[in-house]
Amino acid sequence: MKYIDEYRDAGQSRAIAEEIRRRTTRPHTIMEICGGQTHSIVRFGVDTFLPEEITLVHGPGCPVCVTPIEQIDRAIAIASRPGVIFTSFGDMLRVPGSETDLLSVRAAGGDVRIVYSPLDAVRIARENPERETVFFAVGFETTAPANAMAVFQARELGLRNFTVLVSHVLVPPAIETILSSPGNRVEGFLAAGHVCAVMGTEEYVPIAKKHRVPIVVTGFEPLDIFQGILLVVRQLEEGRAEVENAYARTARDEGNAAARALIARVFRVTDRKWRGIGSIPRSGLGLAEEFAGFDAETRFDVASQTAEESPICISGLILQGVKKPPECPAFGTVCVPEHPLGATMVSSEGACAAYYRYRRT
Ligand code: SF4
Known part of the structure; x- marks a missing residue:
């Protein structure tokens, strides 16, 4: 398949793996930020081609995984109310809250609908003016522009029956937290290419400098990942700590100016709790004052809800x-x-x- 097969070329992947082996003289631990990269690494066995000195560890870049359990419980509480149409991307429906999940709410008769775009939720709200429509706005910087656009459009349309349950998180503060933790062993990062396509690379420059870590913007196919690892290893071996872009076919250093402007207008940076990790200062997005009327937590009065994680889960x-x-x-x-x-x-x-x-x- 065009644009995919060329990034899964086994011969080229082996050649880059060989180059990584040639350049590696000591142990290095590298973290891929994004869950999509994790799946590529595990699925295609990228790690099995690397020299034993290279350890890959998996980062927090899975939006479903880091949405806090309280927020899942809030979603469940809202979706269970009569008259509510609760809309969400499909992968949130099976995420366990403290007692149940959204799929079970749907099975019990709740009107929980899967949408493929937040704008579908806006359409549903327009078609059902007598009911409240809520969209579960989760994700990293990648989903923030479309979610911001949904809120913006809802206001332009004068919709009073549309709200969003916001659980947006930001990548750079999570990298800072990992690097600042006492047990940290990560020496270099593969940054998520799609996040940088929106936000650009400038936020990573002070992190690379402060913590002396290479950060390489990387794509999601095996060849992308081998290339990203090679650039990180090259920097580590040469004693450099810079931001490099190995995903220039999509991500530009300045990001997407229109998307960034929309995010800055609709959202504000806020502290955010990450599931399993805890609260990270200024690591999330909440609605800006101007759009506060679209906040589902306030409309349905669920902000004070608390919950406990499974004690077994690590x-x-x-x-x-x-x-x-x-x-x-x-x-x-x-x-x-x-x-x-x-x-x-x-x-x-x-x-x-x-x-x-x-x-x-
Ligand atoms: S219980 Fe263990 S295997 Fe299951 S999600 Fe948690 S860490 Fe993963």
């Missing part, structure tokens, strides 16, 4: 690169995709789901 350690899924005692036994204990076993981008699917044996 997904927080996995998302920070401290452990890998097979090290969890529940992996593949009491925790499987059909009965997940944590979000990393549910999401199509979750590390536990990737290992379960491709490395179970």
Whole structure:
């Protein structure tokens, strides 16, 4: 398939892996930020082609995995109310809250609908003026522009029955948190190419400088990932710590100016709790004052809800690169995709789901 096969070329991948081997003289631990990259690494066995000195650890870049359990419970509470149409991307429906999930709410008669764009939720709100329509606005910087556009359009249309349950998170503060943690072992990062396509690369420059870590903007196919690893290894071996862009076919250093402007207009930066990790200052987006009337937490009065994680689940350690899924005692036994204990076993981008699917044996 054009634009995919050329980035899965086995011969070129082996050649880059060989180059990585040639340049590696000592151990290095590298983290890929995005869950999509994790799935490519595990699915195509990228790590198995690397020299044993290179350890890949998996980062927190799976939006479904880091949405806090309280927010899932809030979504469930809102979706269970009579008269509400609750809309969401499909992968949020099976994420476990503290007692149940959105799919079970739907099975019990709740009007929970899967949409492929937040603008579909705006359309549903227009078509159902007598009912409240809520959209579950989760994700990183990648989904923020479309979600911002939905809120913006709803206001332009004068919709009073549309709100968003916002749980947006930002990548750079998470990288800062990982690098600042006492047990950190990550020496270099593969940054997520699609996030940089929106936001550009400038936010990463002070992080690379302050922590002396190479950060390479990387795509999602095997060849992209081998290339990203090679650039990180090259920097580590040469004692450099810079931001490099190995995904220039999509991401520009300045990002997407229109998308950034829309995000800045509709949202404001706020503290945000990450599932399994905890609260990270200025690591999320909430609605700006001007759009506060579209906040579902306020409209449905669910902001004070609290919840507890499963004591068995170690997904927080996995998302920070401290452990890998097979090290969890529940992996593949009491925790499987059909009965997940944590979000990393549910999401199509979750590390536990990737290992379960491709490395179970
Ligand atoms: S295998 Fe299940 S319980 Fe263990 S970390 Fe992953 S999601 Fe949590």
